[in-house]
Amino acid sequence: MSEFDRGIALTARGGGRYEGELGEGWRIGGGVNGGLLLAFAGHALSLAAGPHRDPVSVSGYYLSASVPGPATVDTEIVRRGGSLTTGTAVLLQDGEERLRVLATYGDLDAFEGEVRTTAQPPVMPPPEQCIGVEHAPKEMIAEAALLERFDLRLDPATVGWALGQPSKEGRIQGWFRLADGRDADPLSLLLVADALPPVTFDLGLPGWAPTVELTVHVRCRPAAGWLRVVHATRNLAGGYFEEDAEVWDADGRLVAQSRQLARAPRQWGTRRS
């Protein structure tokens, strides 16, 4: 079983309740990666929403920091339609709510209509010329077991921050696949939307940037192979920033788009707790 499937594995307890475990291997900073949490809860909703098993739009609101260990997801389907089903999910640990999700699911294979995408994928060197995790600062890897789950190769043009020279443009991009070779699928795209380092690193602001809210639109079942991921921010202000991500598959399809609102990393003198 792949690491990702182990990471989101669930046992159905009936009544919309599912139980699983948040693994140590998905740790980042002081908690568990937000994308993994979204995929964990998203997996429960996928089981509850069948036959509309694919996430289409998933909004997660992060309430308290998750920790490795048992976790429960309580789901409720609020509407079953002809092509879309909407439901909610509450991810709890020890009775404390970590994440609340509101989402719409469908059958991506049934989506019909021309592809008239005008967005363009990020332009970057091939994966073998990009910078893998093994080059990351040691202190970053020590705090981020998460990085060992990924084969993430960052565009050299957007890793200046790792060498003390952030571009200040507010963009990071690279190639992504899971380290154990598992192909991407709609649920794993929920993880990928939050897999890159905080874009604020590229603004010269180190430190973790806790997610307040993350909404992912899954637009297409991803082809097998490398994904290209880019995220950027244009509105760092008032102690918060938005982080817009795009995920492109090997067929050149824009398979997922996401936006999160996050708290800016703590800077001396510029932000209250």
Place this chain on the structure above:
Amino acid sequence: MSEFDRGIALTARGGGRYEGELGEGWRIGGGVNGGLLLAFAGHALSLAAGPHRDPVSVSGYYLSASVPGPATVDTEIVRRGGSLTTGTAVLLQDGEERLRVLATYGDLDAFEGEVRTTAQPPVMPPPEQCIGVEHAPKEMIAEAALLERFDLRLDPATVGWALGQPSKEGRIQGWFRLADGRDADPLSLLLVADALPPVTFDLGLPGWAPTVELTVHVRCRPAAGWLRVVHATRNLAGGYFEEDAEVWDADGRLVAQSRQLARAPRQWGTRRS
């Protein structure tokens, strides 16, 4: 009392329940404007979340078409934090769920931190040189009582679609204020994020584009005066499209950002119901 405040007026019934009326004046196409619905439910959450009375991130999932008439909002606060409060809202009419909302509220006046916004406001002629609603095709105004609530002046460069010559760029922009002169505030920004005509008009696709999901980030209390609003799409595919909106105030602040996922307008031969 302003039209907008009448449009979102609520009576508290206790237990997180609020009652009001969706007015005829907010009709568009076959239903009630999605932004007005978000502001209506958002108003209930604002009352329930106090002192965190300002929307910060609001995600609405649209389940069935609303109609003018009585409406109830049932709210539940799921977390009260030091600076942010998160809750849910269910908008019902006759026991049918129209809209479910998951949102985080705060006090925008307490947000601290430099403004390092790199995004740029839309460039367009002044309001007096833009195209007001009175120039809209008659059949559009007949179906959209909503337009009479707005003093909306569209950039001539982005109204070709109204004359049978869509630019095909997938962008519409203009100046916005409420027709009765009420200044913008954080709640009204939820309306403004969905106030422009569907961006698919500019792709040469007439017809209404029902919203599946709309998430609005309110980043700043808007200054009084004209707002500039722009929305665009880059990923029309598989029968759906995303519509990204930005709202800029008279002080040049990017006060709100939103993204919605909508169903592409029905085209002969290209989309199932």
